[in-house]
Amino acid sequence: MSHRISLFQMIRRSIMHRRARSLSALLAMTISAAVATALLTLYTSLDAKLHHEFRGFGANIVITPAKGEKHFADGTLDKVQALAGPDANAAEFGYAVATTDRGTPVVVAGTDFAAVRRLDSWWQVTAWPTPAETSSALLGQHAAQFIGDENNVQLTFADRPITLHGAGRLNTGGDEDNRIYMPLASFTAWTGALPSVIELQVPGGAAQVESVIGDLRKQLPGIKVDPVRQLVEGENRIVDKTHALMYAAMILIALTVAISVLATLSASVLERRRDFALMKALGSSTIHMVGLFVCEAVVLSIGGVMIGYILGSGASSLISQLNFHTATMPRLSVLPAILLLNVSIAVLAALLPVRLLRGLQPAALLKGE
Amino acid sequence: MIMMVKENLAMINPNDLTRPDCAVISLKEVTRDYSGHAGKVCALNAASFSIVAGEWVAITGPSGSGKSTLVNMIGCLDRPTQGALMIDGVDVASMSATDLDRFRADKIGFIFQQFHLIPYLSALENVMLAQYFHSMTDEKEARAALERVGLGNRADHLPSELSGGEQQRVCVARALINNPPILLADEPTGNLDEANQKIVAGLLKDLHAQGHTIVMVTHDPEMASLAQRRIALSHGKVFCHPVGGAIVPIR
């Protein structure tokens, strides 16, 4: 038997001997590792998740034709889509003011329903028109009030009548509620108006939005490209605040755990003064005993990391399932950081009480009961 | 069985025992004061004497007379407040704490009244612990030491599974495992019944026969009579007398 095995057996026995103490230290370490794992795992996927959430808020860039122009040149949408990348959602809109059969003016918008559906996933729509139906329309809930028969919507633009079929109602709480949306091709054929607004939704934070805006302005000179400020900045603020919150939580938890581990290990040193005195009598140096004690704490902290990692990964998956409706996979990449964090807490918490050993009086401790 | 006797002890010639320069332990005016809340206590007062290599000395005296204080200083667990303490030719008062640890591992074996075994380690591992702090563990040697104290078949038992006498024998095995020249025993039979006292006395006799210097604190006249010499303490002062003789102050 090598003396190494014996050292580990010694540590194992010592941990098992003070089961309650070891367990409470292990518990603290496990909790710290679990919370750190959950936070770090969420943290690494949080930005992506938050940005994904923000996609639901619709466009963060609005593009309008150059000054003096009424509409875009042909192929502008394709260029925008190419510049913004395949992950971006874009939809173009043409607008005209028509009159209902009751003589009320109403804004009619021509667009690509499939694209809008992707871009404005937050819109509340009772039923989307299918792409095949060329005269199918989406009625804003206010606009619908001025229409007699939603299945037979009679509109007139510059003396040219059209009959649309209202497939569903739209409720956004905004200007959209006052409009009637119809397929772009039919819209252009009817009014002669071409798209005059492109709404673009770029994934990622403010930096990505700014960079796409820069590209668009460079590649499409003259065209007006504007960010939807409140959305881009709101997103940034929320992401920053969430980061700060997570850091604060992590520091607080690390501190709490460090204090509880410190208390446990201090009690453990005091409890074992007699053992340490005996080791002194057997010729152990203080460094050697400190080493043993720290080793024990490190073994416990590694145990805590292993259990805590599993628990924390599970918790983060659950949290993200509940909040973002997508599971977060366990991330091995967070393990080194957590190991480092926990082992440093353990070593520090073990080294502080070890100062008590320096004043150890083996003679007095070994003398009697 | 006499595997423990190594060169340094084998070199001792019984005829040298009386020569003072052969002293393995020598105290000159050693004083140990304790200053507590209740004022200064002089546990040991200017003690001077020598113990030669291979000698078996009994330290006797009433409770509180400073016996443990004396033994702990010889064992380098405690330092004199004043005076010179030479162990094996080295002035231990001037040694650093780290050197003292090393020195203790090499030179001293302790046998305690309360045994002081680590409760979660088996008898064998308790013996190996002394090897561990001294150099390297050697299970075969540790088992041999347990066999030597008659516990070969109890090596894997925990202290709680052993009787007091058996625990004390483990303690003896642990004390001799690194083959230290000096064995310090503070009331080694204080917690034992007569039968176990006999066994431990027998072990000490063996160790003495092999050349170990033994300093033993005891209240028991029978145990004291086994020693070659008796050093009596009273109120921290040393009196020395041959076994059975009259008490004569040294100074």
Ligand SMILES: Nc1ncnc2c1ncn2[C@@H]1O[C@H](COP(=O)(O)OP(=O)(O)OP(=O)(O)O)[C@@H](O)[C@H]1O
């Ligand atoms: N750490 C200490 N602080 C203060 N006084 C101490 C300390 N250790 C021992 N003493 C005092 O020193 C004196 C000698 O104590 P010591 O333990 O050496 O006696 P002893 O002869 O071993 O007694 P016993 O036979 O009861 O074991 C006693 O008066 C004791 O109260």
Ligand SMILES: [Mg+2]
């Ligand atoms: Mg005593």
